[in-house]
Amino acid sequence: LCLAKPGERYVIYLRQGGTASLQLSSGEYSVDRFNPRTGETRQFGSVPGGVSWTTPAVPDTENWVWFLARRE
Numbered sequence: 016l017c018l019a020k021p022g023e024r025y026v027i028y029l030r031q032g033g034t035a036s037l038q039l040s041s042g043e044y045s046v047d048r049f050n051p052r053t054g055e056t057r058q059f060g061s062v063p064g065g066v067s068w069t070t071p072a073v074p075d076t077e078n079w080v081w082f083l084a085r086r087e
Contacts (some may be wrong), residue, residue, distance in 0.1 A: 022064075025083040032076035039064040042085045048073070049080040061086060 016028040022040035029035060039062070046059040048071075062068050064085070073079045 023085050025081075027070060027081040027083075029070070029073060029079045029081075032073045032079065034070045034072055035081070036067055036069040038067050039083070040085075041065040044083040044085055047082045049082065051078055051080060 016030075017035065017037060018026045018028075019037075022042065025037060025039070025044075027035050027037070042064040043061050044064055045061050048057045048059060049055070050057075059071065062083070070081050
């Protein structure tokens with residue numbers, strides 16, 4: 016599942032682990048991964064926009080959330 020305000024922010028919810036791909040609008044985006052079971056957030060640096068991007072694999076088959084926000 017993905018909730019997006021294209022060009023600004025994207026929230027990706029993985030119900031059972033795995034990966035997801037999305038087409039990012041142009042710009043540069045910060046990337047964070049959130050574990051809803053522990054509350055832990057991990058920063059993953061940034062990715063360029065204007066391309067199709069695939070989330071890195073998560074460590075298990077539980078639920079995970081990815082946050083992407085456009086950098087100013």
